[in-house]
Amino acid sequence: MITTIIKPKKTFSLDDFREIWNYRELLYFFTWRDLKVRYKQTFIGALWAILQPFITMIVFTVFFGKLAQMPSDGVPYPIFVYTGLLFWQFFSSALSETSSVLISNQAIITKVYFPRLILPLSSVLTKFVDFAIASLILVGLMFYYGYMPHITGFLIVPLLLVITFMAAIGGGLCLASINVKYRDVRYALPFFIQILLFLTPVIYPASIAGKYSWVLALNPMTGVIQSARAALLGTTPINWLLLGISFFACLAILMIGIIYFKKVERYFADIL
Numbered sequence: 001m002i003t004t005i006i007k008p009k010k011t012f013s014l015d016d017f018r019e020i021w022n023y024r025e026l027l028y029f030f031t032w033r034d035l036k037v038r039y040k041q042t043f044i045g046a047l048w049a050i051l052q053p054f055i056t057m058i059v060f061t062v063f064f065g066k067l068a069q070m071p072s073d074g075v076p077y078p079i080f081v082y083t084g085l086l087f088w089q090f091f092s093s094a095l096s097e098t099s100s101v102l103i104s105n106q107a108i109i110t111k112v113y114f115p116r117l118i119l120p121l122s123s124v125l126t127k128f129v130d131f132a133i134a135s136l137i138l139v140g141l142m143f144y145y146g147y148m149p150h151i152t153g154f155l156i157v158p159l160l161l162v163i164t165f166m167a168a169i170g171g172g173l174c175l176a177s178i179n180v181k182y183r184d185v186r187y188a189l190p191f192f193i194q195i196l197l198f199l200t201p202v203i204y205p206a207s208i209a210g211k212y213s214w215v216l217a218l219n220p221m222t223g224v225i226q227s228a229r230a231a232l233l234g235t236t237p238i239n240w241l242l243l244g245i246s247f248f249a250c251l252a253i254l255m256i257g258i259i260y261f262k263k264v265e266r267y268f269a270d271i272l
Contacts (some may be wrong), residue, residue: 098172
């Protein structure tokens, strides 16, 4: 009798891409399962993807736009903050769910073999659906305030989503790997995301930092949100240097996340 031993490799290689492709139907199943579970037995279903950023926009508009008189680069504050919230929500929710995806699927991980990278990928792919639904509000706001972006504005959105995806999945892979052994992540991450919101120009323009704006540039999401506003609202010219820095920074985060994930992957089933 021949015994076949299946064990994960220590490093990431092209074989991992082939394996994920071979298990693409499982990736689709996990993604569809997550979507159905999230909105199961809800009264308004997928509209929650719209309500969360929309209500947050209203709260920020009242407290920061009206009361605090926060500048918004010459555009109406509601559409200014909603553009930032759209990409921020994609990043923060994807990072949060990816960090706990191994724990929530421990029954499957300990019993069945499949490429473990499929789980974090599926959790992030569901956020593209939420982003598409929430974008309908942005389209409505653009019509309401009379903003019609140039064709470049629409073409740059996929690039911004790719950068946000790399940041979320890269950071999520690191946190998910750590969360398997140290469950402190579930307590620390919400606090970290809340602090990071105020270190990202979501509710304020990056120009408000003045000569210290370079500090904000260290945050990869700064380039994404700045470029989104520049392309869609014409607040400022697109800073291609800042966007390039964000792209390569998020690419580095993605590679670090994948390498660390593959390094500790073989211990997941034992620890869980």
